[in-house]
Amino acid sequence: MSSPTTPTPRRSWVGTAVPLALVVLLACLPLLNLHLPGVLPGPTYTPGSLHLMALAMVMAALALSYHLLLGVAGLLSFGHALYFGFGAYVLGIVMSELDLGLVPSVLVVLVAGVVFSTLLGAISLRVTGIPFAMVTLAFAQAGSVLVRRDPGRVTGGEEGLRLPTEHVPDALIGVANTRNLYWLALAALVLAFLLTSWVQRSRAGHVAEAVRENELRVRVLGMRPFVVKLAIFVAASVIAIGMGMVHLLLNSGAVPTIVSAEFTISLLLMVVIGGVGSRWGAVTGAVLYVLLNQRLTVLAQAEWVHDLPAVLRIPLSEPLFILGTLFVLVVMFLPGGIAGTVTRLRGRRPSRGGADPGADRVEQVDDIEDGDRRQDEGVGAARP
Amino acid sequence: MSTVVLLLFTGVGLGAIYFLVASGLSLIYGLMHVLNFAHGVFLSLGAFLGFEVASRLGATTWTGFAASLLVGALAGAVFAALTERVLVQRLYERHIEQVLVTVGLGLAAVALFDGIWGTDPQFISGPAWLGRTTHILGANVPNDRFVAILVAALVLLGMVLFLQRTRYGMIIRAGVENRAMVTALGIDVRTAFTLVFTIGGIAAGLGGVLASHYFGYVSPLLGQTLLIFAFIVTVIGGLGSLTGAAIASVLVALLQQFANYYLWGTGDLAVVVLLAVVLLTRPSGLMGRRA
Numbered sequence: 001m002s003s004p005t006t007p008t009p010r011r012s013w014v015g016t017a018v019p020l021a022l023v024v025l026l027a028c029l030p031l032l033n034l035h036l037p038g039v040l041p042g043p044t045y046t047p048g049s050l051h052l053m054a055l056a057m058v059m060a061a062l063a064l065s066y067h068l069l070l071g072v073a074g075l076l077s078f079g080h081a082l083y084f085g086f087g088a089y090v091l092g093i094v095m096s097e098l099d100l101g102l103v104p105s106v107l108v109v110l111v112a113g114v115v116f117s118t119l120l121g122a123i124s125l126r127v128t129g130i131p132f133a134m135v136t137l138a139f140a141q142a143g144s145v146l147v148r149r150d151p152g153r154v155t156g157g158e159e160g161l162r163l164p165t166e167h168v169p170d171a172l173i174g175v176a177n178t179r180n181l182y183w184l185a186l187a188a189l190v191l192a193f194l195l196t197s198w199v200q201r202s203r204a205g206h207v208a209e210a211v212r213e214n215e216l217r218v219r220v221l222g223m224r225p226f227v228v229k230l231a232i233f234v235a236a237s238v239i240a241i242g243m244g245m246v247h248l249l250l251n252s253g254a255v256p257t258i259v260s261a262e263f264t265i266s267l268l269l270m271v272v273i274g275g276v277g278s279r280w281g282a283v284t285g286a287v288l289y290v291l292l293n294q295r296l297t298v299l300a301q302a303e304w305v306h307d308l309p310a311v312l313r314i315p316l317s318e319p320l321f322i323l324g325t326l327f328v329l330v331v332m333f334l335p336g337g338i339a340g341t342v343t344r345l346r347g348r349r350p351s352r353g354g355a356d357p358g359a360d361r362v363e364q365v366d367d368i369e370d371g372d373r374r375q376d377e378g379v380g381a382a383r384p
Numbered sequence: 385m386s387t388v389v390l391l392l393f394t395g396v397g398l399g400a401i402y403f404l405v406a407s408g409l410s411l412i413y414g415l416m417h418v419l420n421f422a423h424g425v426f427l428s429l430g431a432f433l434g435f436e437v438a439s440r441l442g443a444t445t446w447t448g449f450a451a452s453l454l455v456g457a458l459a460g461a462v463f464a465a466l467t468e469r470v471l472v473q474r475l476y477e478r479h480i481e482q483v484l485v486t487v488g489l490g491l492a493a494v495a496l497f498d499g500i501w502g503t504d505p506q507f508i509s510g511p512a513w514l515g516r517t518t519h520i521l522g523a524n525v526p527n528d529r530f531v532a533i534l535v536a537a538l539v540l541l542g543m544v545l546f547l548q549r550t551r552y553g554m555i556i557r558a559g560v561e562n563r564a565m566v567t568a569l570g571i572d573v574r575t576a577f578t579l580v581f582t583i584g585g586i587a588a589g590l591g592g593v594l595a596s597h598y599f600g601y602v603s604p605l606l607g608q609t610l611l612i613f614a615f616i617v618t619v620i621g622g623l624g625s626l627t628g629a630a631i632a633s634v635l636v637a638l639l640q641q642f643a644n645y646y647l648w649g650t651g652d653l654a655v656v657v658l659l660a661v662v663l664l665t666r667p668s669g670l671m672g673r674r675a
Binding site: 076123126127130131133134135137138139141142145146149261262265268269272314315317318319320321323324325327328331332335 | 413417419471474475479480481483484485487488489490491492493494495496498499500608612615616618619623649652653656659660663664667
């Protein structure tokens with residue numbers, strides 16, 4: 001694993017101009033009357049389309065935070081939904097219970113979120129690899145149980161939490177203002193992308209990538225992998241918490257589903273379909289997932305599907321069946337997801353077997369585990 | 385006193401079901417380092433097919449009940465063996481991708497069960513004796529608890545005998561210890577992999593039928609809910625350890641029952657707290673080898 005991990009791309013003007021133009025175009029969409037039949041439910045300026053696109057952007061930002069965990073630090077978490085749900089639920093609860101306005105509440109949630117994720121991260125990171133996945137799953141499950149049981153009568157249980165609208169500026173409330181929420185989601189996505197890039201390029205990001213490759217070497221160099229992994233964990237969690245808050249505003253409430261293990265699994269689906277280890281892959285995967293999920297749900301209600309024999313009708317009317325199958329096929333036949341495939345088609349692959357960068361990333365996660373075991377044995381042997 | 389006895393038996397009965405799910409998970413992880421996220425759907429399929437067969441043959445007869453156990457075990461075994469052969473084995477040595485494939489399978493299968501049997505729970509009934517209670521030390525213990533404990537004990541015994549006495553059992557034990565060495569000796573571990581999945585599938589299928597009697601219903605999410613507790617049991621017991629899984633199953637289930645009764649329904653939280661404590665003090669689990 002001595003190949004350079006982040007080949008720093010030459011920052012030509014194309015690299016800056018294309019994303020910038022894309023953001024400007026996205027920002028103008030609510031003012032335009034574009035039809036994308038089959039993708040959006042109506043013209044781009046209508047609230048329905050804007051809501052769907054905003055949801056896709058929030059999910060894309062969340063997928064970016066998951067990319068920090070899995071793609072950068074090689075941490076396979078099954079509990080990332082907990083932090084997203086924390087953002088949504090705690091913001092709602094803080095606003096209504098403490099009677100605070102939106103901005104002070106957001107600050108309170110962010111501070112609480114840093115403490116919360118540092119605490120849980122520190123416990124979860126005592127183990128690595130697959131046990132880490134199981135522990136994060138257990139914590140998220142505890143959160144899910146708490147939200148559903150609703151011991152303090154604050155989360156609304158199965159019914160979900162209603163956005164306390166009296167504490168939110170009028171410009172962010174109601175169907176008529178979907179446009180503003182859309183812009184908020186776009187800003188959140190851009191911010192998440194910049195933050196993710198910054199964390200990944202920072203010293204901590206580089207060390208985390210090194211830890212993913214070979215934890216023993218990092219330790220020998222005198223650095224503490226635990227602290228670095230924790231920093232990445234907290235950064236990813238805080239971004240997820242921020243997105244949870246945007247989600248609360250966008251949907252005027254929160255439902256227990258967003259804290260469930262299934263929700264984290266759908267995140268994993270987005271990142272893997274998009275391509276592990278690629279930022280734009282995560283974004284593409286998330287947008288694709290949200291659009292497919294929405295379109296497949298519409299398909300399930302279509303007339304012609306109802307007339308099919310049961311063998312075809314049942315699978316076609318379950319969007320998650322189709323998405324799950326797609327996911328299995330991507331893992332088996334397209335390692336590296338969309339981003340990996342694009343790289344391979346462009347032929348920019350530095351030759352090494354048939355694999356591509358994305359697949360390497362995924363395999364490297366295993367190496368950490370194995371490396372861990374080797375290195376623990378090594379350390380144990382060195383002890384007197 | 386009678387409450388404590390009732391909680392004890394109910395807890396051990398629930399522990400028996402956890403063990404049936406966790407034993408397969410633990411063996412699969414021990415040998416292949418695959419965290420099988422599809423294990424819950426082996427259980428659900430076993431429960432659903434068992435339910436279908438029992439309702440055809442007469443749900444309240446003992447024949448129906450025995451047939452449902454048999455069909456559940458068989459369904460779990462076939463589904464698990466196919467999963468291993470078709471999906472997991474092709475991703476040889478790529479552990480994270482193997483896990484991802486089982487995640488995808490779990491998702492797709494739950495959606496498919498939703499489509500076939502509906503999302504609402506299907507309430508089931510067994511032979512009348514199962515629903516009645518037996519008087520022990522002042523407590524009225526439902527009889528299905530005893531059946532669950534008996535079946536789990538038989539499965540544990542069967543697994544131990546298989547692992548200790550047969551050639552494949554020996555290969556599996558050796559593979560859990562040091563897979564590279566077994567391969568180097570020229571033994572094909574792939575058959576052992578399929579076998580371990582099949583055994584796990586049988587246990588999960590039996591667990592599914594018993595769980596559906598324990599809880600009184602079958603739903604597509606039954607397996608996924610139990611899977612999460614089975615994960616916790618596996619971590620607490622020590623990954624790859626059958627004894628650890630057995631001890632942790634009972635421990636977790638008892639804690640859950642007692643906390644639910646005496647600590648205002650906080651059983652699920654108590655289990656997660658136990659997990660955190662175990663991780664802080666013994667990261668490799670109760671019976672896990674020191675990593």
